[in-house]
Amino acid sequence: xxxxxxxxxxxxxxxxxxxxxxxxxxxxxxxxxxxxxxxxxxxxxxxxxxxxxxxxxxxxxxxxxxxxxxxxxxxxxxxxxxxxxxxxxxxxxxxxxxxxxxxxxxxxxxxxxxx
Amino acid sequence: xxxxxxxxxxxxxxxxxxxxxxxxxxxxxxxxxxxxxxxxxxxxxxxxxxxxxxxxxxxxxxxxxxxxxxxxxxxxxxxxxxxxxxxxxxxxxxxxxxxxxxxxxxxxxxx
Numbered sequence: 001x002x003x004x005x006x007x008x009x010x011x012x013x014x015x016x017x018x019x020x021x022x023x024x025x026x027x028x029x030x031x032x033x034x035x036x037x038x039x040x041x042x043x044x045x046x047x048x049x050x051x052x053x054x055x056x057x058x059x060x061x062x063x064x065x066x067x068x069x070x071x072x073x074x075x076x077x078x079x080x081x082x083x084x085x086x087x088x089x090x091x092x093x094x095x096x097x098x099x100x101x102x103x104x105x106x107x108x109x110x111x112x113x114x115x
Numbered sequence: 116x117x118x119x120x121x122x123x124x125x126x127x128x129x130x131x132x133x134x135x136x137x138x139x140x141x142x143x144x145x146x147x148x149x150x151x152x153x154x155x156x157x158x159x160x161x162x163x164x165x166x167x168x169x170x171x172x173x174x175x176x177x178x179x180x181x182x183x184x185x186x187x188x189x190x191x192x193x194x195x196x197x198x199x200x201x202x203x204x205x206x207x208x209x210x211x212x213x214x215x216x217x218x219x220x221x222x223x224x225x226x
Contacts, residue, residue, distance in 0.1 A: 004157075006157075031212050033212065040201070040219070040221070041218075041219075042203055042205075042216035042217065042218060042219055043158070043216060045213060045214070048211070048212045048213070050212065055211070055212065056211060056212070056213070088155070088157075090157050090158070094212065097210050097211060097212040098209075098210035098212075100146075100165050102146055102207050102210075102212060103146065103148060103160065103163045104148070104160075104205075104212075104214060105160060106150070106157035106158045106159070106160075107157050108156055108157045109155070109156065109157045111155065
């Protein structure tokens with residue numbers, strides 16, 4: 001099973017709202033990722049977690065706050081977003097970070113619209 | 116920084132035709148991955164390549180890891196309408212988990 005699940009599928013929020021995106025995998029993977037994707041563009045890396053610790057923050061604005069409560073779950077907390085933050089947010093996981101173990105499996109994404 | 120050049124940018128073909136797309140880089144990669152993405156969905160892994168010169172098939176799909184480790188190609192044989200989508204190549208070279216993505220090839224298949 002190579003399934004990564006994400007909730008919600010769609011989210012509409014105002015610029016003053018606080019919301020969270022959730023991601024879950026039960027493949028025993030120890031690396032998890034958040035990406036942002038605009039239409040017809042490749043995914044852009046936001047955050048990498050390895051063994052539940054933040055490994056990479058690609059200079060993402062503080063209005064995006066990641067959290068990894070355990071090895072199966074990854075959250076992205078959203079606050080005071082801007083309309084330009086509207087995008088497809090993708091979660092991915094891999095066994096680990098290197099070599100044969102770095103193959104990433106993506107979830108279906110959350111379509112976020114900021115009004 | 117590292118970049119991947121993916122070509123062609125788009126293809127419009129007749130059902131039953133074969134398709135070929137490729138990615139090239141000035142940098143060496145240790146892993147090459149090929150994904151397909153349908154509108155509004157996440158990328159789905161098609162083929163993973165881990166060794167220079169490796170040739171791997173997955174049904175009608177065949178991909179190769181270039182011998183120089185700087186390129187990879189994906190072939191689709193006997194295309195069908197459900198092959199429509201955006202195909203991305205991605206390369207990894209370190210122990211950071213970072214993937215470098217190509218810009219994608221948009222495939223349209225005419226029945």
